Amino acid sequence: MARFNPAPGWPTPPPGWEPPPGWRPDPDWPPEPPGWRFWIEDDEEPAGPEPVSDTLLLDAAFEPPNPAPPAEPAPTPRKPYRALSRELRIALSVAPVVALLVLLGSMVVAAASSVTPVAQQEKLAPIPGPTTYADDSLWTDEPAVPAATPTPTPAPVYTPTPPPYTPPAVTTPAPVTPTPTPTPARTTPTPPRSPAPTPTPTPSPSATPTTTPTPTPGQAAVHEGRGDKVVQIQLTGPSLLALTHDGSQNFTVHTLNASGGKQDLLVSATGSYSGTRPVKATGPALPGSLNIRADGAWKITVKPLDSARTFTGTSLTGRGDDVVRISPATTTQVTLAVAHTGTREFVLSGGAEQSVLLTATGNHTGDVTVPAGTEYLTVRADGDWTLTRR
Numbered sequence: 001m002a003r004f005n006p007a008p009g010w011p012t013p014p015p016g017w018e019p020p021p022g023w024r025p026d027p028d029w030p031p032e033p034p035g036w037r038f039w040i041e042d043d044e045e046p047a048g049p050e051p052v053s054d055t056l057l058l059d060a061a062f063e064p065p066n067p068a069p070p071a072e073p074a075p076t077p078r079k080p081y082r083a084l085s086r087e088l089r090i091a092l093s094v095a096p097v098v099a100l101l102v103l104l105g106s107m108v109v110a111a112a113s114s115v116t117p118v119a120q121q122e123k124l125a126p127i128p129g130p131t132t133y134a135d136d137s138l139w140t141d142e143p144a145v146p147a148a149t150p151t152p153t154p155a156p157v158y159t160p161t162p163p164p165y166t167p168p169a170v171t172t173p174a175p176v177t178p179t180p181t182p183t184p185a186r187t188t189p190t191p192p193r194s195p196a197p198t199p200t201p202t203p204s205p206s207a208t209p210t211t212t213p214t215p216t217p218g219q220a221a222v223h224e225g226r227g228d229k230v231v232q233i234q235l236t237g238p239s240l241l242a243l244t245h246d247g248s249q250n251f252t253v254h255t256l257n258a259s260g261g262k263q264d265l266l267v268s269a270t271g272s273y274s275g276t277r278p279v280k281a282t283g284p285a286l287p288g289s290l291n292i293r294a295d296g297a298w299k300i301t302v303k304p305l306d307s308a309r310t311f312t313g314t315s316l317t318g319r320g321d322d323v324v325r326i327s328p329a330t331t332t333q334v335t336l337a338v339a340h341t342g343t344r345e346f347v348l349s350g351g352a353e354q355s356v357l358l359t360a361t362g363n364h365t366g367d368v369t370v371p372a373g374t375e376y377l378t379v380r381a382d383g384d385w386t387l388t389r390r
Contacts, residue, residue, distance in 0.1 A: 002039045007032035221302040223290075230256070231290045231300065238280050238305045240323055241266060245273040247296025255279065255287035263287055267321075275321030278305065278378055280354060308376065315388040322379045324387070329375040335390040340364045342383025349378040 004013055009030035025032075032038075223231045243266075245251040251273050255263040263285075266277040281287060292298060308325040309316070316324060340346040341363055348358040351371045358368045367390065370377070379385060 001042050003042055005036075005038050005040045007036050007038075220304075220307075223300045223302070224298070225292070226297045227294055229292050231292060232288065233290055233302055234288075235279060235286045235302070237282055237286075238278065240276055240278055240303045240305055240308060241290075242276045242301040242303060243267055243273065243298065245269070245271075245294055245296055245298045247271065247294050247298075249295040250293065251296075251298070252293045253277075253300075254291040255281075256289045256291050257285070258288045260289075262291065266290075273320075276308070276323050277321055278323050278354075278376070305376070311377070311387065315386060317384065317386045318379065318381075319384050320381055324377040324379065326370075326374060326377060330370055330372050332372050334370045334374075336368050336370055337386075337388040337390060338364065338366055338368050339386045339388075340381055340383060341385075342381055344382040345380065346383075346385065347378075347380035349380075350374040350376070354378055 003016075004018060006013060007025075007030070010025065011029075221233070223233070225231070241253075243253060248271050251267060251269045251271075252265065253267040254265055257263055263281070264279075264287075266279075267273065267275070279287065290300065292300075305323075306325070308323045309318075310327045311324045312327050318324075338348060338358060340360065343362055346358070346360045346362075346364055347356060348368060349356050351357070351374050354376070357370065358366075360366075377387070
């Protein structure tokens with residue numbers, strides 16, 4: 001197997017090393033001898049230069065050198081007349097400017113020489129006229145005597161003459177006639193009137209406090225108000241409470257015993273409400289007041305139990321909470337068809353103990369058995385309902 005044979009003075013490559021594509025020796029290494037064999041067999045001793053005819057093997061061992069870039073064409077020498085034409089163009093472009101400057105300078109000098117400043121004209125002496133001699137000494141050897149120069153007469157200076165002073169006219173004031181001072185008239189002051197005595201108000205009779213009359217059996221008592229309140233009620237036995245509320249939040253009504261403790265939750269609704277609820281307690285268990293929690297106006301009417309609606313025909317319809325009296329009372333079991341249209345709980349209670357007979361949620365249709373001895377039915381609903389005898 002052939003291996004790479006470095007030239008003398010080159011570092012020894014590791015075993016099995018082969019020059020990668022495009023590899024070139026470090027320029028700092030000494031050049032290989034002419035005809036050096038770079039590839040020899042493994043068992044062959046390092047060989048010296050090979051004949052010139054084997055240079056083809058050396059060319060095959062190395063990648064051909066990168067081709068030299070094509071030589072740029074030699075620049076064409078500039079002809080002398082081009083350089084002269086450039087200098088000539090520069091001279092020709094500058095000559096008009098120089099000529100213009102010279103022309104402007106000559107014009108400025110000529111204008112300056114033809115104009116004499118005003119200050120210089122004032123300093124120049126007047127041009128003298130011809131000299132006049134007193135005699136014919138011009139023809140003698142004696143010095144000529146110049147004629148006397150007339151002295152200029154100064155121009156008169158205008159002095160303004162002030163106008164003659166005229167004293168102001170003195171005006172004699174007219175005599176002042178004194179005006180007599182009027183004598184003040186004497187006025188007798190009118191004594192103030194004494195204020196009329198204020199009548200002592202007669203005290204009005206004290207208002208008699210309004211008291212809620214005690215309802216007699218068979219009469220209804222009405223209680224009205226707004227918001228949270230505790231209302232005193234007087235019951236003599238089982239009764240009905242007709243309640244209304246026009247608020248938008250929770251509306252609850254609890255019965256309270258004589259000591260103020262809560263007993264039954266009669267109503268728990270949200271927003272507007274209208275319904276009838278029974279109070280079943282008797283004797284000492286009768287509630288003495290109602291605990292009302294509301295956000296709007298409310299009205300509670302206390303009525304006797306026998307004032308409930310009477311179920312005498314084949315069917316009876318209603319809406320919401322109500323108490324129904326069956327007439328006559330059932331002596332045997334009775335089957336009722338019940339229909340309810342609503343979204344909340346529907347509860348039907350009856351019997352002597354008012355036990356729950358039916359419980360449903362939302363819309364409901366079905367039958368229910370009413371035990372014998374039932375005199376009243378209590379309905380808890382939020383929608384429309386119908387009771388039909390079978």
